[in-house]
Structure formats: C-alpha cells, structure tokens
Amino acid sequence: MSRSVWIKADDDVGDWETRKKRITAGIEAGVDWVLVDEGDVERVRELGDVNVAAFRTDADVVDEAEPDESEADAYFVGKDSEGDGTIDLPEDFSGSADLSTLRRRDDRAQGAYVRIFDENYEAFAGEAAAEAEYTIAVGEDWTIIPLENLISRVGDETHLIAGVTSAAEAQTAFETLEIGSDGVLLDSDDPDEIRQTCEVRDAAEREQLELTYAEVTEVERAGMADRVCIDTGTLMEHDEGMLVGSMSRGLFFVHAETAESPYVASRPFRVNAGAVHAYVRTPDGGTKYLAELKSGDEVQVVDTDGHTREAIVGRVKIEKRPMFRVEVEVEGEDGTDRVETLLQNAETIKVPTSEGRTAVTDLETGDEVLLYYEDVARHFGEEVEESIIEK
Template sequence: MKQVFVDLRPWDKELAIAALESGADGVIADLAGPIRELGKILVIAPDGDLVLDKDIREVTIGNTEDQALAMEAAKTERIIVHTSDWTVIPLENLAACGNNVIAAVSTIEEAEQAFTVLEKGVAGVLIQTDNPDLIRNVAKMAQSGSCGKELHRLTVTGVKPAGMGERVCVDTCSLMTDGEGMLVGNTSSGFFLVHAETLVNPYVAPRPFRVNAGGVHAYVQVTDGKTAYLADLKAGDRVSIVHGNGTCREATVGRVKIERRPLFLVEAECDGQKLSVILQNAETIRLVRPDNSAVSVTSLKPGDIILGRIESGGRHFGMAIDETIIEK
C-alpha cells in the first residue's frame, strides 16, 4: 500500500488529528512532542523517530540538474521530493528509480498522479495542505489502491476431501463486502481468492470481517507484495483484502482462530501452471467467480472458472525472490 505522510510545519492541531484519524503513516513536524500528546504515529522531526537529512532526505527540484541528483539519490536512500510544478518535472523519471521516493503534493490530482505513474507509482506522498479533508481523501485513496497485478482466471481441475486438519479463520478489524476476500494458496506461486463470510445462509450469520482462509500451512498475501503463513498471523498484523475487480486495501488482523476441521483440496490450472489450496470442507467456504460472485467449495466441479493469481519465482521469508523453485 502507498504511504501517506502529512506536513505539520508549522504546527496545526486540526491537521494532526486528521492525520491520526485517517490512518496516515507519519508526519513531519518541528517537534515530536505535540503530535505524541494526541496519539501514536511515526514522527519525522529533530527529536522524532526519523530525522531529516539523517534517515530521510528532503530535496527540491527546480531544473534538470536537480532532477538528476534526486534520481541518483533515490537509488540508495529515501527522499522527499518537492517541486513547484509536477507537470514540468516528470514524475515518471523519479518513479523509475525505485521505491524510495515520497512526492510532496497539495491536491488530490497530484496525489492520484503520484500513486499511479508508470502503473506502479512512487512509494508515497507528503501532503502539504491546510485542509483536513484533503488528508482524509488522499489517505482513503491510498488505502483502496490497486494491487498492481491483475487476477487470473483459474480452471478447476479437481475437488476432493483431504481428511482432517487445522484450518485458520482470519478475523480482521474491517468489514468486507461481496466480492472481497484474501489470496491464499498451497504454494508461493499460485493463489486462490477466498471469499469473505459476507453472505447470508441458513447455517450461520454473516461474519463480514472474517475469511475462513484455509490450512495452517498455506500462504496468504499480506502487504507490500509479501506473503505469510496463515499459522503465523496474529493480532495487529496487516493483510491485503482483495476484490475480484483487482483492487485491494489493507486490513488489520484482530484475531486468528485455528480449529480442527474436515478439509477439501481444490486443484486448478492457469496457462498450464498447476496450483492448489486446502480449505475447510463446508458450504460456507467460498471462492470468487470472474463476475465477482461467490461459489461454495462444496459446489465446485472440474471445469468451473474462479479467480486467483499466478506468480513467478520463489519466496524467502515472505519476500519474492527471483529463483527456480519447485513446489507441489
């Protein structure tokens, strides 16, 4: 997810409250004390968590020479970039240098450009404004951004009971809607979009904050393109909530429930690549069709089309790496 910082120079309590309430990642201030009296947030200040020109650099671009220096710096360190006109200074050039660029913005249009340039955007934005609503709107935009990779159509090749085992329910601090869920898979190269428990059924009440995600061994997509084992998730962790249309947002884990249940093995393929996931054998466990509707695992049959994601390479401590790896 893109990061959002708020410039509190000079100090403005109303803007600080907006930053805290909207879930901003951090603020820049002249002193850390006033913001810390209001709540806990990363502070960039002489007495803060990070210090300018030590942990992060602030640069102003006014010409091509400044731009060249900023591009070189962005290769090895995090920088906050200021310019009087983003239409003159090509943001594409900075975004292409890596994930170390925070762009200073003062309008919603500038923030949207920063988040989407070259399809991947810069790492984040520094909001410079006297309008609390702009802070809230930019933060909301960042939190509901695109995953950056389209979902793929998977063809179901097999569905069969897989005995008993421990499965994981992930209860988040967010309410999900129809079409949303989490990307889960038996391997690090293939994920199924497992639908949240948003639907009414005769057996249990909806739990729109929950995804009954699968076996303890499975990988789940979390934030920043990383994965985690379902068994390792705990309260306070961040996970990615993904919609069938490809958009995603971040959610905080509130609780994880691991219980012994009957299991189902779902197998599929996409462009010749095989993938699988082990889920609880229950009518209430659903995957997502291409039209974003939910389909129960107990109704799946070979030939059905569902949504997921195929990735290449391997994983090391949850981070994608470029290596040959065989998982089956």
Template sequence: MSELDPDTDPDRGSETNAHPEDEGEGEHERETESDGHSDADGGRSPVDEAADGETAPTADDGDATGTGDVDAGVSPVEGDRERTVWLRADDAVGGWERRKRRITAGLEAGVDWVLVDRRDVERVRELGAVNVAAFDGGDVHVMEAEAEDPGGADPDLAVAGKGSEGDGTVDLPPELAGSADLAALRRGEVGGAYVRMLGEEYQTFAREAAHDADVTLVVGEDWTVIPTENLIADVGDRTGLVAGVTSAEEAAGSADRVCVDTGTLMNDDEGMLVGSMSRGLLFVHAETADSPYVDPRPFRVNAGAVHAYVRTPGGETRYLAELESGDEVLVADTDGETRTAVVGRVKIERRPMFRVAVDVDAAVEGEDENDRVETLVQNAETIKVAADEGRTAVTDLEPGDRVRLLYEPTGRHFGTAVEERIVEK
C-alpha cells in the same frame, strides 16, 4: 501512494503554509513501508545542504533524512514495495538556475525520481540519469524568460493535479462527477496524481485517484484531520488475479481447518488468497452470504487447512497455522484490489476437507506448460470461491469451472519470494 508533509522552504528547511505556487517551495517525496510511518528525523536533508552550495553526501540505499524537504509515504505497487526518493523541482521552486541547482544536488544525493514541469523534462535528462515525472498541463506559472522554450520531451510519468483539481486551483465537482483529473487517469493520459489535502473531500479524491494511478503524490495539510493510515488502508495494494480451470475436486478426509476472524467487516466481493502451493493462491470469499446453515460472519474467512499459505501485506505469505491475534493479513476483492486487515482471532478445528485442484493455462501466464496448483478447504457449502458464474460454493464446483486465483511462478523461503526453482506438489 506517496504522502507528503506540509510544504517547506528549501532554503530554510522549515515548515510553511505556502501553496505550491509560492516562491521558494519544493517537496522531496519518499516512499516507505506499508505502515505509513515516516523515517524523517530532525535536521536538513542532503539535498537541502547541496542546494545551498554545500557538498551533498551520497544517500544510503536511496534514502534521505531530515524535515526540510523530505516527505515520506507509501506507494501501492504490486508485490513487495520498493523504497524510492522523489525530488520536486518544478517552477514552484523558482527560476531554471535555481531548479537546476536543486536537481543537480538531488542527483548527487541519489534521488530516484525528479518531478518537474513538462518543459524541463529534456533539461533534467541532460543533467543525469534519473526517472523524470512531469506535471501534465501544469505549466501555469511559466516565467516570461522561459515562455519561449516550452519543451516537448515525454516524461517517464505524467502527473495530473497541478493547476487543476488536485491542488485546489479548480474546485472538486460534487461527488467527483466529471472530474477532469480522474478522467485523465482513467483514460490513461497520465499515470500519476498529485493531491493537496485541503479538506476531507480530498481524501476521497486521493483514494479514487489512487485506484487508477501508478503513483499518487499526497501533500498533507493537517494529518490530525485526515490520518495518513486511513489513506493507506483505503488504497492498499493491487494484486493481479487470473482465471484457472478446476480440473478436479474430491473429498480428502479430515484435517485441522483454520478460520481467520479479522477486525474488519469485509464486503461481498472480498476474501483472502490461500493455497497449498505458494505460487498459486485461490481466492476464498469471506462469509458474507446468507446461508440456511449459519448466519453471515463478514469478518471471517474459512481459509483452509493449517499447512496452507495465506497472502500477507508486502507481497509475503504466512502459514495459516502461524497466524494469531494482532497479525496482519491481506484482504483482496475479485478485481484484485487489496487492503490490510488485523487478525482478531484464529479458530482451528477438525473438519472434513475438500481438495481443489486448479490448472493454470500457460498461455495466460506466459509459461512453457500448464501448471496445477491446489489447496484443501472445508467440505461445506459456506466456503465459496470466485467463479465465472459468480460466488460458487466449493461443494458445487465441477471439473472445467474457471475460478480466480493469484498465480506467481516463483519460489519462497520464509514467506519471501526468491529467485530459485522450488518444486511443490
């Protein structure tokens, strides 16, 4: 998700309350780290200066600073987040010559994406090599001089929301039933969503859009009413879970077991990703189910032995033994949707353990041969995994049962994925 500051005038670099269709507006969108904090400082951006005819310095590492048209945010992409710079240059900026100057300045400053109306896609590509996103069906402010040349090139990303529900042109339907923008996303007709935060209902709309969109562009109106962090926490990442076959499970003696107690109440389909091998992390349910042995603890995941890895935000891992109060872990559901949770407490106790081994089919992951990953979990019926039959206690697993796990055939150093062959067994 990209979160955008209130709209700004590209000539003055000062904040205005104009709508996107107002003359002189343009946004410059930047994706940042998962904490949602902006890197924008005071002053004007390199793109602003170049748009006024001055020389634009090259952006360092694809970044840009300045209030003006610089807007910061995050995007829920799988694995590590990639910092990118977006430049808005649709007809809200003005006529083509003005848009052209703005795009040229952006290319010189090193932007990664240019957001335009569909008729300008080919024009942008003629100016330079850059990813081009275009509003889908959003050419509602076509100027008379340009109406004869609508263009027809396909963008790298089609974006819904301009001239429709996303920017408030069309009212949001009650409970979002029958939303045209959401329907276009779910049908795959567009891959991006543009949402102006015109009220609390637009936070819900943005969250729903982000579940189906590759990129969600959010224009903030009043972040004291709708905190940025709420959207980031609601949307989170998406993690691809695959099915593996349980080939064996057996008692493995006693070990130091870790319970991760979070400051978050988890749902029945949520848990954490843990495993002895960093390339294969088993989905372990939170303790939300009723049990004759213990009351539910929906804030807790009985995660496994101290040596095991647990998935954390940003596509990284930590050892369970390293976790402490205040750390962040990744909470996932059985569909692969994830969010961040803060650790409130870690309990380490000596407990009897099970060794669960899972074979990952090479055909599933495109590898040359099957791979086996495993982990140690407590030998107790309250520890449950996601099997084809639903939530299943590890004590009830049978050879051949299919369970859910995150499989990434890559090595890791200090929790970060590396391009290196590492043998774990």
C-alpha cells in the same frame, strides 16, 4: 516504491490551535510525517505516534545532547532563506548550489525545502536534492513540469516530496512520468482531503494482480484437518477475499464471509482459509503458512478484479473440521499444471467461478474457479529460481 504523505503544519498555517487540528486530523488519517517549526516538535509527540520533521529555527545553536522528545526525526532547511525566496538567489546563479547553501552553520539538516518560482529555483532544488536525503519541492505558478524534471534528474538521489493542496493533486504527483514522487506534502485543513490523500497513497502502493480461471478436475472429501479462520481488523466487501492454497504457485481465491444465510450471520471480517499447512498471500508479494499467522500480522486482501489492499490479522481460529480437496488444472509456461488445496466442507465457504459465487459444497468437476497462478518456486515464502516439486 514506498510512498509517504507529509502534512504541513508550521507557523505559516496559523496559530497553534489551528495547527493542532490539522496535525490531529493527519495522525487520525494515517499520515507518515508532520512538518512543523522546531519549537513544536515536543507538542506533536504528545498528540500521537508519527514521524516529525522540523524547520530549524536557530542555525547558531546546535543541540548535540542525546535525542529526546524535543528532537525531530529529520531537520529541514530552506524556510526564511533562498529556499522559499525570502533571500533572493544570486543574480548570476547558474544552477550551481548544494545543501550547504541552505544549511549555513546548521549541520543537522537532512532535508531541503524549495519553492519553485521559476527555472532557477527548479535548478536550485535539483542541486540541493543531490545532497539531501529528503527534498520538498513546492510548485507555485507551475507544478507538473518542474516535478517531471526533478523526477528524471534526481529521483534516485533523494526522497522527493511534492507540495500539494488536494488529494487530486497528490494522485497526479504519484503518477507523474509513470514513476511519481516518493511523497507529497499536503497543505490543507480539510480532514476529508487529508484522509483522501492517504487513500491515494495507499492505492498508489497497492499491487494489481492478474487472476485467471482454472478448470476443476476433482473435488473429494478429505477427512478431518485443522482448519484456520483468519479474522481481520477490516470489513471486507462482497467481492473481496484472500488467496490461499496448498501449493505456492497456485493460490485459490476464497471469499470473505460477507453473504447472509438462513443459518449463519455474515462475518465480513473473516476468511475461512483452509488447513494449517496452506499458504496465504501477504502484501509484500510473499506467502505465509496459515499456521504461522498471529494477531498483528498483515495479510493481502484481493477482489475478483485483482485489486489488492492490506489487512491486519486480529485473531486466528484453528479448529478440527471436515475438509474437501479441490484440484484444478491451469495452463503454465511448460504446459498444463495441476494445483490443489484443502477447504472446509461447509456451505459458508464460497469461491468465485465463471458462473458466479459458488459454495465449495456445490463445486463440481468442470467448474472454473478463480486462481492466482505464478510459475515460480518459493522458499520460506520468497521467490527462488530452483526446481521444487509439490504434489
């Protein structure tokens, strides 16, 4: 599931300067959407590249011209109407409503905005959600139970966005019922809270990998090859690196060059990944050949506990270097499996072993190195159900 962070910046927030500061903080933090009143759409476009959602301000006027800078990416209804309690729900309301109740004469709306005051408003949100592409549900006196109910009732029918005021509330929204909302609408001026909410979103989307140790059965000099260094736009931590290997089913953990040495300065943005033919794992769970990587591509960064995040490739360096061939054995579904890779013959290339961080030049038969193993075949980086022999 792709999660999203929306920042609330309509006129309920304050004057334009107040809204502008909130929007700017959101764009800098990496929010996905900004929600404003329709008159502010063009102003937001001038501040940065971000999706803009807008509350419609005049239901009687529908601009059917070609989209321009003043057109929003999505329109919402529900403000100053039944959605926020400005207009009362009918006394005999029994859970029968749809988006047209909020739309009135404006057919531009793709989204519904509903504040959940009680069970009737929860039911109202559910009915509107059945027709809306996006549904924003803002809990008032109670928050978790309505969100649970909406996730279970309409979670597959709409992009459900929960109203929150903090990163902690955002985390709860993303974890509710172990499914979570698709997005959160953050109502906060605090730049730190906005940034932390985006970090919560990123963490909720990240893959957790199960890594295993495999016994080294052979380490041998393999002559010269075209070696690839992946330089990212991200500084990596001491326990982080990438998953690379000659065989897609078994990828070796190779540390980033975070360690200082007497001869070479640390380069915590770099992973010396191996020869051009090898695979590297990507954030979507696929693989790419090292030779294919270029500036702007995304690669997966992983730590020794299997936590992952994405990084943008800033530069790829390919140079001829002497190599080692490292072979290991790992237990697969059909017994012992052999996987291998080529790594540069240099003290700065390090891999995690059961005894700690070890230079490739110090690896010996019997050592246990960290590996990501999956007993599947791949075609063009995608998992396939077929028999492929790699050797």
